[in-house]
Amino acid sequence: MVDLRFGRGLRVLRRRRGWRQADLALRAGISQSAVSRAELGRVGGLSVSALKTLADALGAQVDVRLRWQGERLDRLLDREHAALVEQFVRRLRQHQWEVAPEASFSIFGERGSVDVLAAHRPTGALLVVEVKSVIPDVQAMLVALDRKTRLAPAIAKDRGWPSTTVSKLLIVREARTARRRLAQHDATFRLVLPIRGRSIEAWLRRPRGVLAGLLFLSPTSHPGGGRRTRPESVGLRSNSRSG
Known part of the structure; x- marks a missing residue:
C-alpha cells in the first residue's frame, strides 16, 4: 500500500x-x-x-525510514545515544567539569536542548557537546551545533556558570558507515571541527583556548572508555567570549 x-x-x-x-x-x-x-x-x-x-x-523529497517492531528501533537508537552521553559525562567529571546533560533552553524564542553542557570553573571554559549515534543531514547538524554554541553563554548564565570561552565538540558513535559518511565531507569537517584524538583529551584536562573538535566513541561499560583516535597536529585557536 x-x-x-x-x-x-x-x-x-x-x-x-x-x-x-x-x-x-x-x-x-x-x-x-x-x-x-x-x-x-x-x-x-x-x-x-x-x-x-x-x-x-517534481519538487518533492523522498524520506526513507527504517521501521522495526513498532517503536523498538527508536528505543535501541536512544539507548545507544544515552550510552555515549553517559560515557562522556563520566570522562568530563573525571577532569573536574561541572556537567548538565540534556540542558534545555528557551532564549529569545529559540528552544531546544544541548546533549551535554559543561563548565570548567577554574578556567571559565564552557563546552557544548553534541552526541550522534547516527549521522543525519550533515549541514543541518552543523548549523544546529553552531546555534547551540552561540546560545551557550546565556544557557550557562541561567545555571550560574560564568564563561570566558565557548568550545564545541561533536561526538559520533564509532562505526565504519559513520566514518565513510563524514569522509564525504572531510574538507568541511577539517575546517569547522579540526581538533581530533588525543588533542581533545589533553584539552579536557587543561582547557586552554577554544576547542572545535570531532571525536569518535564506542559505547563501553567502563568509565572514559572508547576507541582512541590518532592524534592530529592541529593547534588550538586562541579566542574568548564573555558570558
Whole structure:
C-alpha cells in the first residue's frame, strides 16, 4: 500500500505540472519505463537514488525510514545515544567539569536542548557537546551545533556558570558507515571541527583556548572508555567570549 501511494503521488505531481511520463523521464535522466513502474508502485527494482531523482524533478523529497517492531528501533537508537552521553559525562567529571546533560533552553524564542553542557570553573571554559549515534543531514547538524554554541553563554548564565570561552565538540558513535559518511565531507569537517584524538583529551584536562573538535566513541561499560583516535597536529585557536 505504501508503494502504491508513492506511485500515485508521483503521478499526481507529474500531472499537476502538465507533464507526460516522457517529460518527467527526460528531466530526471531515467527511462520512461522506470517512470511508469514507479507510478504503478512497482518500486522494488528501482534504486533509492532513482526515486529521489524522480521526486526532485517534481519538487518533492523522498524520506526513507527504517521501521522495526513498532517503536523498538527508536528505543535501541536512544539507548545507544544515552550510552555515549553517559560515557562522556563520566570522562568530563573525571577532569573536574561541572556537567548538565540534556540542558534545555528557551532564549529569545529559540528552544531546544544541548546533549551535554559543561563548565570548567577554574578556567571559565564552557563546552557544548553534541552526541550522534547516527549521522543525519550533515549541514543541518552543523548549523544546529553552531546555534547551540552561540546560545551557550546565556544557557550557562541561567545555571550560574560564568564563561570566558565557548568550545564545541561533536561526538559520533564509532562505526565504519559513520566514518565513510563524514569522509564525504572531510574538507568541511577539517575546517569547522579540526581538533581530533588525543588533542581533545589533553584539552579536557587543561582547557586552554577554544576547542572545535570531532571525536569518535564506542559505547563501553567502563568509565572514559572508547576507541582512541590518532592524534592530529592541529593547534588550538586562541579566542574568548564573555558570558
